[in-house]
Amino acid sequence: MEAIQVENVVKSYKNGVEALKGISLTVKKGEIFSLLGQNGAGKSTLINILTTYLKPTSGTIKILGNDIYTETDKARRSIACVAQKISIDTYLSLKENMIFQSRLYKMPKAEAEERMKTLISCFSLEKYLDYPVLSYSGGVKRRLDIALNLMSKPQILFLDEPTVGMDIQSRIAMWKMMKKIRDEFGTTIFLTTHYLEEADELSDTMCIMRGGKEVVQGTPARLRELIKQDTLCIRFANKNESKSCCMELSNVRKDLKIIISNEKILVYSKQSREEFKTINKWLFEKKIEFEGIEIVKPALEDVFLRLTEVNGLEEIS
Template structure:
């Protein structure tokens, strides 16, 4: 049984925008699942649908084996969501927020205090527990909000761009907290991000989406292996040389395989030896000076760019 299964979800907003165009995803129990996509891809729309705030135009969602529309009350009790706007009460302290939350979920007082103490201890939040939440930085507020949402012991925790705009230290705390939630609390985490590095280092599964559609789903390793090819990176000292080189290369290589990034030319190739020889002899023949040439393994960023075909736009 999957934690979440969706079948062909379509969401068209009243203004005509089709935010999701037939989305089918599978989230396993007790994994960290990331939905990776640029702004406007439809990530928040999907989270709002999965957490039952929004009805899809059509499609089916099964969560923990139950249909979320016929069993929405039960499903809501099993999940928690930290949306982009924090839900925590800024005037209350973390402890006050937690006890208030426990009353909403009808958790008996003794049990609530036990859970509260454990969460504060486990997440190392002792020094933030007493003062109003408004006294802390954005990064700390977000962690407090997540701790608060763990009071109901959710089976699935949804996080919409939990680390957006955070400094590196807060982000690292957040990553540690998310892994702890998976490993110690056995909660499935569904989070959205537009940071590749974050999806790569944190998730068990990644789903890449673009314009309301899924481009690919898999483990970070599977996604990298999608392209069983290497990359040739060519460095130049001036943009004129880059332009001249591109002009020549596009005569010999398919344009889809070539892109410019950070003043370098990147060529995807299946036969690295042959391509390398070919490129060097072309550049020497045409007298185009280059600073360096090397072959590298694709990163998840290369895979993402190829899948979402941004290289075509960057190509000259």
């Protein structure tokens, strides 16, 4: 049985915006699944539907085999959600928050104590125990919020942009925590992010979405494989030169997808070897000065840009 199964989900908001346009995806039990997409792609809309805050216009969703509409209670009991805005009471200490949470879930006292101890030691939170949550940094607050949400022993944990706005140390601490949640508690993690390196570092499976629909789903390695050998990289002395060449080439080769990345331009083609010769010849004929031209193995970032179809002349830094 899959952890989450989403089939053909459509969501139209009252103002007429169709945020989800028939998205389908599958999340396996015990994996870290990242949903990646640009602003407005529909990530939060989907997470809000999966956690039953919002109702979709159509489509079916199963959480651990239970339909979230006909078996809502069962589905709800197995999940926890950490939204972007923290839910932990910042005037209480972590311990007080955890005790409150255990009462909310009607956990027996001994079991709650046990769970609290496990979570605190697993995530090394001893030093954050007694003071009000208010007194810690944003990154620590977020980790405490996640630990709190694990009190109810959820089988699936939803995290909407867990590391947005964090410095690199806090992000690394957060990544470590997420891997521990998967490895030591066997919890399935569903997270959304804009950060490619985060999805690459963390995910067992990632799904790239665009305009309310999935574009591709697979392991980070498989996604790279998809466009292997397809990218031609031309390096220039500076950004102005890459920009001007990109414009010129785009004018004569409307069939190619061309992207500027600082002083480089990336050209995508199914026949990169053939294009290598043709474009090389064109550069010489046009007397365009460049530093180098090569066929490169695409970085995950290139896969992302390509699949989310950034306009050819849009700049990426």
